[in-house]
Amino acid sequence: AKLILKYPDLKLRIIGHTDNIGTEEINDQLSKRRAKSVYDYLIRSGLDQQHLTYEGRGAREPLVHNDTAKGRKRNRRVELVKVE
16 A cells, blocks of 8 residues: 555556355455455555446456465455556
8 A cells, every 4th residue: 555655646446356166156246345355445545546446357367277275375366457
């Protein structure tokens, strides 16, 4: 949050992801909650909520295979993407 606060005009999309354990519906909800928790934290830290959006993408965009615990752990993540 401290780094992001140095750029007051920066606009970010917060994207939550999950592994493939569970149903698509549950993973979509979980990924959205994961992204919203980061969104809420950044707002509490002083960022302007008008510069932030969030969404969940479930298990549709894995970084690595979900075949191992290590792979599933890497796929449970939040990404911050600059919005132009």
